[in-house]
Amino acid sequence: MEGVDYLADERKKAEFDVNEMKIVWAGSRHNFELSDRISKLVANDPGFSKEGRTMLPRKELFKNTLRKATYAWKRIIELRLSEEEAAKLRHFVDEPAFTDLHWGMFIPAIKGQGTDEQQKKWLPLAYKMQIIGCYAQTELGHGSNVQGLETTATFDPQTDEFVIHSPTLTSSKWWPGGLGKVSTHAVVYARLITNGKDYGINGFIVQLRSLEDHKPLPGVTVGDIGLKFGNGAYNTMDNGVLRFDHVRIPRDQMLMRVSQVTREGKYVQSDVPRQLLYGTMVYVRQTIVSDASNALSRAVCIATRYSAVRRQFGSQNGGQEIQVIDYKTQQNRLFPLLASAYAFRFVGEWLKWLYTDVTQRLQANDFSTLPEAHACTAGLKSLTTTATADGIEECRKLCGGHGYLCSSGLPELFAVYVPACTYEGDNTVLLLQVARFLMKTVSQLGSGKKPVGTIAYMGRIEHLMQCRSDVKQAKDWLKPSAVVEAFEARAARMSVACAQNLSKFDNPEEGFAELAADLAEAAVAHCQLIVVSKFIEKLQQDIPGEGVKQQLEVLCGIYYLFLLHKHQGDFLGTGYITSKQASLANDQLRALYSQLRPNAISLVDAFNYTDHFLDSILGRYDGNVYPKLYEAAWKDPLNQSDIADGFHEYIRPLLKQQLRTARL
């Protein structure tokens, strides 16, 4: 029945002020009002309808995305939206498109690596979308190993130009989003060669297509790399292939903030570290961490609402069956994901602060916090995207059979999200970067260099190596100091164990390769410590709203106790806790599930998602699942006629044949 709220009873159970929680989730009242206004604007505009998206063939799907992206731009101009509002609008349109890379990577690359003059020339064109750009780094042969890229940019002093060339098949650019069919320009990463010497990778602005007829320019071969995982999903994006045959660009199209080539062809390295060339990746990894909480909260919202609607077993005296959300096994799978969504939200907020801080320092030529920013963005990107991708899939399973239907919204969400574990740095490769940072820190202990920031705990290494948990009863696990020490001791001990094992190798690189799996685990322990600490720090702030802080304390407890339970082996193996204390942690975890249960629906309502954004019958705000599932089935193209296309060609002859066989 339309207009009935099937989840109303659940909503009445809430023990906290949902509207205040919405503000905590959004980060501020301003962010809440912005998201609320823009998400409704998108939801109420038929131009942004998602109807039938998963059923479109690739060409139509892609054209539909072009239409939406262009329509979004039109609305942005008409409504005179600010940059912040425009970014929100693109977010709520909720369809991967070339504009993600134009705004999310092409522009930031020019801002981060271009000189003032280069920014002055290129940014106004890009801001008005008079040129459309992408980020062309990865090649067919190399992605993770950026130093292994093969595209060359050779300086020609005769003409004051660079010659961009793809010398091998494996040097073909492969994957850049927006490249295949749309971009007119790219920031291309290539080996800089001048005076016969190879100076390694640098970025270059290269025009690819005519601004008149969009044809590839002479020497440029460009196209789409083909269909990707999932129906619809990331196939709205034109990930591309690109080859250069001695394409010439003016010298001033080399991005010259980090290093320059003079008119005479002399290579000049400025005093900023070369690692700034990787700055766009640091920026995007930071945005990916914030985005993890968006994707996970969406899946959790769907699974939680549906778990309250769905009933199986346990009817007594003809009464209703049990809501599946009341099964402890369902809670044990679902509630830690709900808690993780909140945890990732807060660590994302903190990482944004860290990124802003490091950017301001870089502008003042202070490069001291860059290694930590790199380790944090790499590690948290890896941790949060892995947990989110796994979490979305778990939410699909939590919804039983109906979760497998595209109309649940979960298959598409998973297919769109899962490449986040690979793009912007493969998650294992990134963990190994964190491990290098940890090993460097351990090796410098005792050198007088005091570890600071997220690694400050290593400064208390002697205590952390020998302390023991003093938890005696389950509720002792609610003390923040007990928890932080447990996660610090585990991370410190795992790092030190790796460092000790590494020291047994004559060749440190050989040792690093041999111990890589242990090192990656130590990196995970360090990153989990960051997330837990930032959640706990958040709770130390003044949080208004009746019951809001209490709910966040429950979520925080579930987050760290679930991790403690899942990684019990680490905590027990490093000798910080006893098996009795591990069991007390589990008792406390179960108690927290019971506390969370009445608030579950309101905690997902606090995400403030419109039904348009969720795009899920199972996750509908009103819980009216069954009639809508039934209705949606009849919209499938297969149901346009009672008799299937192909009946006369295939089914009928089959039936006839069976008839003949039966008569024999």
Ligand SMILES: CCCCCCCCCC/C=C\CCCC(=O)SCCNC(=O)CCNC(=O)[C@H](O)C(C)(C)COP(=O)(O)OP(=O)(O)OC[C@H]1O[C@@H](n2cnc3c(N)ncnc32)[C@H](O)[C@@H]1OP(=O)(O)O
């Ligand atoms: C609101 C707006 C929202 C907008 C959102 C936009 C989001 C859009 C999303 C769109 C979707 C998809 C986009 C996907 C785009 C891409 O995938 S682009 C391609 C990304 N590619 C990668 O990430 C490659 C991964 N590889 C690397 O990062 C590096 O090459 C690697 C770190 C693995 C390097 O390994 P090495 O060869 O060992 O390293 P070196 O180059 O020798 O450098 C070593 C030193 O440099 C330090 N380092 C490394 N990386 C960084 C960095 N990023 N920043 C700072 N420092 C760095 C490293 O620690 C070493 O330091 P040391 O010498 O030890 O002191």
Ligand SMILES: Cc1cc2nc3c(=O)[nH]c(=O)nc-3n(C[C@H](O)[C@H](O)[C@H](O)COP(=O)(O)OP(=O)(O)OC[C@H]3O[C@@H](n4cnc5c(N)ncnc54)[C@H](O)[C@@H]3O)c2cc1C
């Ligand atoms: C949807 C999507 C969009 C993308 N968009 C862009 C874009 O816009 N622009 C762009 O330039 N690129 C883009 N990429 C490319 C992406 O950045 C790379 O695919 C990514 O960096 C991983 O590199 P790779 O493919 O070389 O993986 P590989 O490095 O080949 O990884 C293969 C396997 O080897 C393992 N491995 C590799 N090196 C090591 C090591 N040192 N130690 C241990 N294990 C290792 C990995 O863990 C992985 O399991 C995109 C990719 C995808 C999937």
